[in-house]
Amino acid sequence: MKKLKVHYFQHIAGEGFGSCYPYLKAMGGEISATEFFALPKELNIDIDALPNIADVDLLIIMGGAMSVNDEANFPWLKIEKRWIRRYLASQKPAIGLCLGAQLIANALGARITKNPIPELGWSAVHKTVHIDDTTFPLPNDLEVMQWHHETLELPKGAIRLAESKACLNQIYQIGKNVLGFQFHPEITPEGLSLFIKHEEELNSFHECAAQQLPLLRQTQKQRFTAGNQMLHRAIDYVLRA
Known part of the structure; x- marks a missing residue:
């Protein structure tokens, strides 16, 4: 049986792959990564330095402290997009x-701008009323971990699946094979500790x-479970596309 080849883009040292790693390993996934944080800011990498698309069965794009618009300070952003x-x-x-959700949206032509209110910590997001059973299934309400200053516009062809009072576009879907989450469903206790350390600095x-x-x-460990499980269902969903 052919192994599932998973590649992820990592933008922060130590962030890792969150709850995705044990889930995909249990599926027999072969996991590789591009660590953009390890590249010198002044290095202009060529697109051929990134994986051959034919060798990737699933792409997961992680979070990061930089803006997708900051190509002057992080020139590899242009190549990544x-x-x-x-x-x-x-x-x-x-x-x-x-x-990662902002990078997908921006790569497809959508603007990324400052959110009216930056979000940090646990908050509620709500399923968008008009979505139906042709989209990724969600509960009506979900508590998630937020950690962002900016927000995305929906790229052309995307459907908004969830929203919140502080930030309109929380989850979007493109076709059956692409899902973007403005928050961090992959977060683990170790990941949250890293986020807190960065924020203190x-x-x-x-x-x-x-x-x-x-x-x-x-934060109690069980509080991470709902988001992790939703992300695992999302992985299954896009792989069935």
Whole structure:
């Protein structure tokens, strides 16, 4: 039986693959990564340095602290978006998580802008009323981990699946093979600890919809489960496309 070849784009050192890793390993997945954070900012990589699209069965694009618009400071963003466009043109499965969802949207021509209120911490998102059983199935309400300043416009052909009071486009779908999540369904206790450490160092969230960092440190393990399970269903969903 052919092994499932999974590739993920990582933008932050130490972030890893979250709950995706054990789930895909249990499926027998062969996992590889491009670690953009390890590239010197001044390095202009060529698109041929990224994986051959034919060798990728599932792409997962992780989060990151940079903006998709910051190509001046992170020149590899331009190459990453070009590669994403090529990959999506192949109609293969893809999932974007936070920055990853913004990268997919931006690669397809949608704008990424400052959200009116940055989001940090646990918050509720709600299934969009008009979606039906032809789209990725969601509960009516879901508590998720948010960690973003910017928001995405829906790319052409995308359907909004979920929204919140603070940020309109929380989940979107393109066809049957692409899902974008503005939040972090992959988050684990270890991942949250890393996010908190980064925020303590950068102190970048101001006047935002947020919980206090000491409270976030006390998050119980079971609180991560719903988002992780939803992401695992999303992986199954796009692989069936």
